[in-house]
Amino acid sequence: MTSTRTRPAKPPLSRASIVAAALTLVDETGYAATTMRRVAQAVDTGPASLYVYVADREELMAEVYDLALADVTLPDEGDGDWRARIKLLAGRVIATLGSHDDLALVAITRVRTGRHALRIMEETLRLLRAGGISDAVCPWAADLIDQHITSSALERAARARAGGTREAVGAELDAVFEALPAGAYPTIHALRPSMTTTGDLAAQATWKLRVLIDGLLVAPGGA
Amino acid sequence: MTSTRTRPAKPPLSRASIVAAALTLVDETGYAATTMRRVAQAVDTGPASLYVYVADREELMAEVYDLALADVTLPDEGDGDWRARIKLLAGRVIATLGSHDDLALVAITRVRTGRHALRIMEETLRLLRAGGISDAVCPWAADLIDQHITSSALERAARARAGGTREAVGAELDAVFEALPAGAYPTIHALRPSMTTTGDLAAQATWKLRVLIDGLLVAPGGA
DNA sequence: ACCTGAACACCGTTCAAGT
C-alpha cells in the first residue's frame, strides 16, 4: 500500500475511454440522447475537451459503432456451408447492432471503415466467393446483405424500444387496418389476421434471410 | 380589377400549405436542415404557430413523406406479370423517396399510415397474393420489400448528396481498400477492381430487386 | 503545449399574454 487514496484516480481521458463511455450511454439512454455534452459528463470533463480526441459527434459515433461490432464472432467450419454461415453471420450482426438502440443509423450516414466492419465485410465476401458468386456480383451481394442488416437492426431496436408496449403498438396498427374501408384496401383487409400477428419474429427473420441468400442463386452471376 | 393590391394576399395558414412548404424545403436545403423554425419562416409566421396545425416535427415529416409518395404511379396490366410489376413499383418508390434527400428516414422512426403509403402497401400485397405467395408470408414479403425500399432510397439520397464529388468518394474508398493489408483482407483486396467501380448503378439496382423478388419463390410459402 | 470556460448560433416546444 504505497497510496493512501481511498478512491482510485479517474483514468486519464483517452479516445478509447470516451468511445466506451459513449457506448454505455447509448445503451442506457439511447442513441439520440447520447450527446457530446452527456458523454463529456460521463467522463467527467467539459464538452470542449472531447474535441481533442474526436473530430465531431459523427466520428465518435462511427467509433462507437465499430466497438459494438467487436462482439460479433465469425461462424466457423462447424456452422455449415457458405449459405448457412452467411445467414448466421448476418443474424449475429443484426442482433448485436439491434441491441444498441439506433446505433445502426451510423451505417446510413457513413462509409464504415472500422476494423470490425472490415473484418465482417471480408468474411462476407469470402463466403460469397466460396459459394461461387461471380466476382462482379460479390460486392453487390455484400451491399444488399449490408442494407438488410442495417434496416433489420433498426427495426429490432424500434421493437425493443416499444418494449412492454409491444402489444399496444400491434393493437394500434391493427385498429388502423380495421378502420380501413374494405373496398379500397381489400388485400390489407383480407390479410389482417396475418398482418399484425407478428407471430414468431425469429421465424420471420430467418425467412427474410433465406429469401435474400437463397435468392442470390437465382439471379445472374449466382452460381 | 376589384382590388388595388399589387401583391396577392398570402394564402392563409393551413396544414396542407405547411406540409407543402416543408417538402420544398427538404428538396432545397435537405431533411436535417428542414427545422420547424425554417418551415415557419417559409410560410411567413413564427415557429409557435405551426403547432396549431401539427403536433410536432415528427408528425409534420410523416405528412411530408406521404405527400412525396403521391407522385408514385402504380404499374398497370401493360407492365408485365406480378414480379415485373412489383419490381417496377419498388423501383419507382425508391426513385421518388431517394429524390427528397433523407426523407426516407421517416420510415425508420414511424409506422406510416398515410394515404399513399397504404395505397402502395395494398398494391404490393395484392401483387404478392396474385403471384401465389401464401397469406401467412405476404406480410413478411411486403415488409422485406419495404425495408429494401427505405435503405435503397437512403443510399440513393446519400449518392445524390455526394453529387459532383462522386468520383472523390469512390476514390477515397478505393484508397482505403488499397491501404488494407492484403494478408488480412485477401478477398477485399482481390475484388478491389469491382468494389469501387459501382459501374452501372441501374444494373445493380435491378439485380438487387431480382434477388429479392425472385428469391420469394425459393423460400417456403413462395409458390 | 495542452486544456477548457464561456460563448455562439442554433434547436423543438411551451405558454402566458395579447388581439
Place this chain on the structure above:
DNA sequence: ACCTGAACACCGTTCAAGT
C-alpha cells in the same frame, strides 16, 4: 377563440484565455 412573442431547456462546435 385564435394566434404568437418570448422564454425554456437544450444542442454541436469554437476559441480566447488560462495553466
